[in-house]
Amino acid sequence: MPRFYHDDPAWSDVEPIAQDDGGPNPLAAIAYTDEYSEAMGYLRAVMANNEYSERVLSLTEHIITMNPAHYTVWLYRARALEQTDTSLADEIAWLNPTALMHLKNYQIWHHRQTIIDRLGSPDGEADFIATMLGQDSKNYHVWSYRQWLVKRFGIFDDKELAWTESMIEEDVRNNSAWNHRWFLVVGGRGGQGVSEDIVKREIEYAQTAIRKAPQNESPWNYLRGIIRHAKLPTSTVKSFILAFADLEKPDEVYSSHALDLLADIYIEENKKDKAMKVLDLLANKYDPIRAHYWNYRKGLLEETGAVG
Amino acid sequence: MASSQAPSSRSGEITSPGNRVEQISDSDFEEELNGTAMLDNAEYLSRITPPLRDMLETGTSQVQDETLEAILPFLEGNPNDFDLNSQGIPKLQRKKHVAFLERALGYYPPQFAAMDAARPWLLYWTLQGLTALGEDVSQYQERVADNFSAAQHPMGGYGGGHGQLPHLAATYAAVLSLVIVGGTEAYDSINRKSMWQYLGQMKQLDGGFTMSPGGEEDIRGAFCAVVILSLLNLPLDLPPDSPARAHGLSSFMDNLGDWVSRCQTFEGGISAAPGNEAHGAYAFCGLGCLSVMGPPQETLNKYLDMPLLIHWLSSRQCSPEGGYNGRTNKLVDGCYSHWVGSCWALVEAAAGKKGLWNRNALGRYILSAAQFKKGGLLDKPGKRPDAYHTCYNLAGLSAVQRIYIFDEGRQRGVGNGDLVAPFHWKEDGLYDGDKVWDNDDVVDRVHPVFVVPWGKAEDCRLYFERKECL
Ligand SMILES: [Zn+2]
Numbered sequence: 001m002p003r004f005y006h007d008d009p010a011w012s013d014v015e016p017i018a019q020d021d022g023g024p025n026p027l028a029a030i031a032y033t034d035e036y037s038e039a040m041g042y043l044r045a046v047m048a049n050n051e052y053s054e055r056v057l058s059l060t061e062h063i064i065t066m067n068p069a070h071y072t073v074w075l076y077r078a079r080a081l082e083q084t085d086t087s088l089a090d091e092i093a094w095l096n097p098t099a100l101m102h103l104k105n106y107q108i109w110h111h112r113q114t115i116i117d118r119l120g121s122p123d124g125e126a127d128f129i130a131t132m133l134g135q136d137s138k139n140y141h142v143w144s145y146r147q148w149l150v151k152r153f154g155i156f157d158d159k160e161l162a163w164t165e166s167m168i169e170e171d172v173r174n175n176s177a178w179n180h181r182w183f184l185v186v187g188g189r190g191g192q193g194v195s196e197d198i199v200k201r202e203i204e205y206a207q208t209a210i211r212k213a214p215q216n217e218s219p220w221n222y223l224r225g226i227i228r229h230a231k232l233p234t235s236t237v238k239s240f241i242l243a244f245a246d247l248e249k250p251d252e253v254y255s256s257h258a259l260d261l262l263a264d265i266y267i268e269e270n271k272k273d274k275a276m277k278v279l280d281l282l283a284n285k286y287d288p289i290r291a292h293y294w295n296y297r298k299g300l301l302e303e304t305g306a307v308g
Numbered sequence: 309m310a311s312s313q314a315p316s317s318r319s320g321e322i323t324s325p326g327n328r329v330e331q332i333s334d335s336d337f338e339e340e341l342n343g344t345a346m347l348d349n350a351e352y353l354s355r356i357t358p359p360l361r362d363m364l365e366t367g368t369s370q371v372q373d374e375t376l377e378a379i380l381p382f383l384e385g386n387p388n389d390f391d392l393n394s395q396g397i398p399k400l401q402r403k404k405h406v407a408f409l410e411r412a413l414g415y416y417p418p419q420f421a422a423m424d425a426a427r428p429w430l431l432y433w434t435l436q437g438l439t440a441l442g443e444d445v446s447q448y449q450e451r452v453a454d455n456f457s458a459a460q461h462p463m464g465g466y467g468g469g470h471g472q473l474p475h476l477a478a479t480y481a482a483v484l485s486l487v488i489v490g491g492t493e494a495y496d497s498i499n500r501k502s503m504w505q506y507l508g509q510m511k512q513l514d515g516g517f518t519m520s521p522g523g524e525e526d527i528r529g530a531f532c533a534v535v536i537l538s539l540l541n542l543p544l545d546l547p548p549d550s551p552a553r554a555h556g557l558s559s560f561m562d563n564l565g566d567w568v569s570r571c572q573t574f575e576g577g578i579s580a581a582p583g584n585e586a587h588g589a590y591a592f593c594g595l596g597c598l599s600v601m602g603p604p605q606e607t608l609n610k611y612l613d614m615p616l617l618i619h620w621l622s623s624r625q626c627s628p629e630g631g632y633n634g635r636t637n638k639l640v641d642g643c644y645s646h647w648v649g650s651c652w653a654l655v656e657a658a659a660g661k662k663g664l665w666n667r668n669a670l671g672r673y674i675l676s677a678a679q680f681k682k683g684g685l686l687d688k689p690g691k692r693p694d695a696y697h698t699c700y701n702l703a704g705l706s707a708v709q710r711i712y713i714f715d716e717g718r719q720r721g722v723g724n725g726d727l728v729a730p731f732h733w734k735e736d737g738l739y740d741g742d743k744v745w746d747n748d749d750v751v752d753r754v755h756p757v758f759v760v761p762w763g764k765a766e767d768c769r770l771y772f773e774r775k776e777c778l
Pocket of ligand 1: 641642643644687697
């Protein structure tokens with residue numbers, strides 16, 4: 001049932017502001033329904049008056065059901081919630097089904113963040129996020145929101161880590177889950193050092209994942225990241241890498257990413273000829289689409305003049 | 309091409325007027341060309357497909373397999389029955405794309421209400437796409453100026469439309485659209501003083517920018533803000549009422565490079581905000597922001613780990629698809645032709661080296677797989693075309709086909725004042741390595757940082773350099 005305001009006594013004091021698409025012959029103009037057009041006219045009017053009230057909340061709710069991608073309506077609703085005495089818990093309850101219907105919507109997540117921030121408690125959020133990721137396991141807004149939540153409420157705990165592990169377990173190629181692990185272990189902790197034990201644990205964790213699917217880029221990036229962060233030489237994992245790629249057995253390579261790190265090891269060890277051979281294998285055989293890149297790396301090596 | 313016939317004579321025959329697909333499709337000539345192309349494509353695909361493949365099945369590998377299955381026919385053959393160029397690859401379907409974009413500027417039925425807040429984008433993508441295809445858009449000057457006068461907010465900046473709150477994304481799209489059509493009326497329609505004040509409200513203590521008052525802070529904000537500051541020649545001093553001033557900041561540039569730096573992730577790419585996952589679109593925003601702040605060889609090298617960034621960018625190219633994905637283990641998508649593809653000009657300027665990336669494979673993806681049969685470009689075969697994917701596939705194609713270099717000399721005398729680095733770019737001719745396109749398939753020049761037609765950014769900046777005050 002469409003809803004209108006012009007004959008609603010509760011709105012009789014408001015003079016709607018008509019839509020102006022810009023000039024007599026607007027570009028990319030939308031033929032709005034009468035219902036949408038009228039509701040937006042009333043929104044422009046209450047915004048011009050800085051009105052924050054119960055009826056403004058119901059008006060914004062009405063518009064959101066018609067167009068949830070309208071950032072203005074969300075931002076104005078957030079202000080109205082602040083100015084009126086509305087239950088923030090009710091707001092979250094209303095938000096849940098709306099968010100599930102519109103997974104890729106920026107505004108809903110920012111709105112949720114604003115409300116949860118004011119509520120001051122992350123209770124129930126982890127479950128809700130899990131439901132959302134069940135629909136779309138790599139949704140950028142959802143993962144970003146999770147990172148905000150962890151930081152805002154200091155949830156760098158074992159439970160969060162275990163949940164992240166379960167996400168990686170479900171799909172070892174889910175890079176968003178790997179990124180979240182990094183956030184929990186290293187990135188979100190504001191430059192705090194990572195202990196030797198944890199570095200060891202993380203290296204082993206990445207290695208176990210690599211063994212399941214050696215051509216999976218995510219754990220390799222994670223492994224490289226941990227090694228670099230701990231300022232360890234790449235040769236720390238040399239024997240592990242050699243199991244996947246060994247210059248002695250150029251026809252039995254199991255991972256191009258292993259070759260990539262092997263080149264780094266030879267560069268570290270100042271074995272330029274070997275590094276060149278590894279980069280050649282990547283360019284010519286195991287990763288030909290990136291031949292330009294591998295050749296660029298070779299060029300850099302030639303410039304350094306390291307001995308073979 | 310394995311064939312003995314000279315490519316030039318073939319393309320001449322195909323392009324001659326009246327030689328329509330239906331007429332030539334049953335000729336021996338067409339079959340010969342298609343047959344040779346199929347063989348060439350099959351040979352290419354077998355050469356470029358990575359030999360290593362894991363057996364473990366997960367959600368990621370399932371959608372990747374399905375996607376490749378949908379794309380391969382387009383890389384192997386010509387399911388759209390497009391005219392082919394001398395390389396046996398679909399020609400750029402210029403006329404169809406122009407018609408598609410012109411339709412995108414027309415009226416939309418009520419179910420498009422969701423686009424209400426995104427009309428500035430629709431205008432920008434469409435106008436930019438048209439110019440990349442060689443169309444003159446000056447006929448739209450007045451209508452674009454009218455459109456954005458209605459969307460300009462009294463407090464400064466632009467909203468998605470009349471009565472909407474100002475938003476940096478809408479403001480960026482509005483300014484770029486006005487820059488693309490150009491002309492005094494369009495320039496003068498921008499209230500630069502209130503724009504400057506609005507940007508002052510967006511500046512955050514940590515150096516970044518929020519997208520709207522009370523809105524999210526992410527790297528789009530940083531990029532959009534510096535693009536606007538530079539194009540409109542606005543003062544870098546924060547306005548007196550900027551909240552960031554109360555925290556001791558005095559310039560829009562304060563802490564900005566460091567904030568962008570914090571968005572580089574352990575993978576090497578750049579994320580929306582510190583801690584988030586590296587993502588192709590945010591990578592372009594980050595590199596673009598730094599390339600407005602100063603010459604890329606200074607700013608990129610100063611604020612980013614370049615070897616790691618280059619490694620990550622390079623890894624975004626999907627094989628054998630040739631197009632880019634936006635994140636590790638995600639699917640190829642035509643819009644990253646620009647978001648990732650256009651990073652390379654900036655990166656090569658910083659590295660002082662050329663030839664870091666596989667232009668030809670990306671060109672192949674765009675021409676073979678990202679053109680929609682009836683016009684417009686798309687994410688991948690099976691999706692619908694839209695103005696967004698049309699604009700950014702074409703911008704990516706420009707990055708593929710043309711060499712853009714950072715030049716010490718200024719362009720056309722532009723560059724009195726701040727944030728002048730982006731006015732140093734020059735086009736150094738067409739890419740002359742292996743390529744799957746003919747000259748007929750080459751799109752127009754696109755500014756590597758501003759993503760507007762060549763010369764338009766300079767016109768706008770010159771206009772405002774000559775203005776005495778805000
Ligand atoms: Zn896309």
